[in-house]
Amino acid sequence: MYTVMLLSYFSSERIESVFREVDRRMQDEGICYEFIIIDDGSTDNSYQVASALADKYTQVRAYQLSRNFSAHYAMFAGFSLARGDIVTAMPDDWQTPMDVYIRMYREWQNGAQVIIPYRDKRNDGFMNEIFARSYYKIMNSLSDVSLPPLGADIFAIDRQLVDIINERIHPINTSTLIEVLRLGFDPVYFPYERPKNVYCKSRWTFKKKMKLFRDTFYASSNFPIKLINWTGMLSFLLSIIVIVISTILKLTGQETIGGFKIPGWTTTLIIISFFCGLILLSISIIAEYLLRVFDEVKDRPGFIIKRSKK
Numbered sequence: 001m002y003t004v005m006l007l008s009y010f011s012s013e014r015i016e017s018v019f020r021e022v023d024r025r026m027q028d029e030g031i032c033y034e035f036i037i038i039d040d041g042s043t044d045n046s047y048q049v050a051s052a053l054a055d056k057y058t059q060v061r062a063y064q065l066s067r068n069f070s071a072h073y074a075m076f077a078g079f080s081l082a083r084g085d086i087v088t089a090m091p092d093d094w095q096t097p098m099d100v101y102i103r104m105y106r107e108w109q110n111g112a113q114v115i116i117p118y119r120d121k122r123n124d125g126f127m128n129e130i131f132a133r134s135y136y137k138i139m140n141s142l143s144d145v146s147l148p149p150l151g152a153d154i155f156a157i158d159r160q161l162v163d164i165i166n167e168r169i170h171p172i173n174t175s176t177l178i179e180v181l182r183l184g185f186d187p188v189y190f191p192y193e194r195p196k197n198v199y200c201k202s203r204w205t206f207k208k209k210m211k212l213f214r215d216t217f218y219a220s221s222n223f224p225i226k227l228i229n230w231t232g233m234l235s236f237l238l239s240i241i242v243i244v245i246s247t248i249l250k251l252t253g254q255e256t257i258g259g260f261k262i263p264g265w266t267t268t269l270i271i272i273s274f275f276c277g278l279i280l281l282s283i284s285i286i287a288e289y290l291l292r293v294f295d296e297v298k299d300r301p302g303f304i305i306k307r308s309k310k
Contacts, residue, residue, distance in 0.1 A: 002026070002033040002105050003084030007074050009039070011092040012046045018092055019053055019060065025098050031105060035060045038078050041068035047307065054309040066306040076171035077303040079162050088156035089176075096154055100192050104156040107188050113158035114180060114187040118148035119194055142223040145181040148189065152177060161185060171303065224285040235278055 004022055008015060019035055026033045037050040037060065050062035065077060075089045086108045088101060096117070104115040136147050157165075157180055169179050181187065 001084040001086075002031050003036060003078075003082040003087040004033055004101065005036045005038055005075065005078035005082065005087070005089045007040065007071050007078075007089055007091055008037050008042065008046050008050065009068065009071075009074075009092075010042045010044050010046060011039075012042075012044050012049045014092045015046065015049050016053065018090070018094070019057075021098060022090075022101075023057075023059075025102060029102055029105075031102075033059060034082075034084055036078055036081055037062045038074045038081075039064040040071065040074040041065050051309040062309040063305050064307045066304040069303050072175045073171055073303045075176045076165070076169075077305060079165050079176075081305075082162060085159045086156055087159075087162050089154055091153070095194050097192065097194075100154070101156075103190065107190075108156060108158065112188040113161060113185045114155065114183075115157075116148070116152045116155045116177075116187050116189050117192050118152040118189060120191040145178060147177075147181070155180060155187075158185075225289065228282045228285060231278060232282070235275070 006015065006018060011018075015037060022033075022035060035057075037053070039047040039050060039062070041064070047062065047064040050060075050064075054060045054062040061081070063077065063081060065074060069077075071089075071091075078089060079087060086105060088104060090096070090101065100117045104117065107115045136151050139145070139147055155177060161180060161183055164183060165176075165179060
């Protein structure tokens with residue numbers, strides 16, 4: 001069975017049309033499926049619309065989270081509820097063609113356990129293109145996972161991975177795609193192009209994007225900690241060199257280097273400024289990791305299901 005999770009957020013006007021298109025294509029393809037609607041704390045009547053569909057169709061189940069946790073945590077909630085042998089998530093704006101979901105299912109039938117479609121073009125503005133390319137380039141160079149150049153919004157995973165995520169992964173300060181990629185299982189990638197006639201105003205604010213960047217970066221990379229180690233060793237070597245040079249100048253009575261007069265206070269100011277900046281940078285990086293450890297030891301849930309239908 002194919003589990004399709006609809007990530008709903010202020011989606012009351014789109015839920016029914018999305019379900020009808022999914023239902024039509026699944027029946028045409030002869031695919032047994034379930035349709036789970038995860039309302040991510042909407043304050044409109046999205047959950048009521050979803051509940052009405054659940055009352056009418058046996059393959060539909062509706063759930064509402066207690067607040068807006070964001071799409072990735074809504075996906076974690078969906079994983080905990082899915083019953084299918086293959087599970088995927090679907091936004092409500094049709095930015096991903098239905099053919100992509102059918103192909104993911106066929107790839108799974110051919111033996112793939114992780115299927116990741118990715119956009120070969122974004123077509124959503126120059127600045128968004130620059131931001132996306134920069135973000136994924138940084139992630140690929142500094143983290144221990146490999147993402148497509150323009151990223152991936154959706155994926156499908158086998159039941160085995162769903163069970164691992166539900167049992168072993170704590171959905172705090174991370175993202176679903178990062179956790180899936182870290183599990184391995186030889187992902188299958190294929191490109192797709194987003195329909196050009198689809199437009200929906202993005203609900204990913206700059207604040208949400210920056211939080212996602214921090215969460216995915218620190219969840220998938222230990223580079224900042226290594227950077228502190230490397231910088232610390234380099235600083236130690238530089239300080240030894242400065243001490244040796246200063247001692248030689250003092251013992252020989254010289255006050256110039258290469259013809260330039262070096263006042264004593266200049267050297268002191270440079271050293272103090274450098275090490276103060278280094279210490280503050282190191283503390284801020286360590287604080288980011290400690291914050292995540294602090295959240296983990298509190299053992300708070302990554303999501304809370306407030307209401308459900310079926």
